[in-house]
Amino acid sequence: MSTQHKNLSDFSGSEIPSALAYSFGIVVAEWNAEITNALYQGAYENLIKYGATAENIYTYQVPGSFELTAGADLLLKNLKLDAVICLGCVIQGETRHFDFICNAVANGVSNVSIKYSKPVIFGVLTTDNHQQAFDRAGGKHGNKGDEAAFTAIKMAHLAETLKG
């Protein structure tokens, strides 16, 4: 497996700009809260580490990953933000419900990003089981929340650069 024993959150080879000038929204799904809280900690701590201020980080919870799309839309509609991070954890159950949620939220957050011309980051774990989720929320494969923060900062910087 290509990801076996690999820290997927290793951005040491990539330069992360300062986040001081940017405002971020974070939408966190309550489903699998032990996982999503760990994703949130990773995202929040890295936004701060790279210069974002607490007053420029706006955090809201939604019931499940399916509602992340609506949450991101509401934040961009009502707040002046440079990027929105969506955090969730969808774990396969007995039925195809998993597939519908994952596809809906992936397509949904992408559509919101295009709608507002703002970066909306897909920080959603879509795993076969809880262990895979734990491994990607601060475990052996890193923290998807860290990755989401780095991506949000880099995309906000890109948008600022191109705006001139």
Ligand SMILES: Nc1c(NC[C@H](O)[C@H](O)[C@H](O)CO)[nH]c(=O)[nH]c1=O
């Ligand atoms: N099974 C998981 C869900 N299910 C709930 C949906 O996201 C949604 O809230 C519901 O269908 C009502 O619209 N959500 C997750 O985030 N993770 C899951 O594993």
Ligand SMILES: CC(=O)[C@@H](O)COP(=O)(O)O
């Ligand atoms: C991904 C889900 O919604 C899942 O938890 C639902 O489980 P099931 O497919 O067994 O109903």
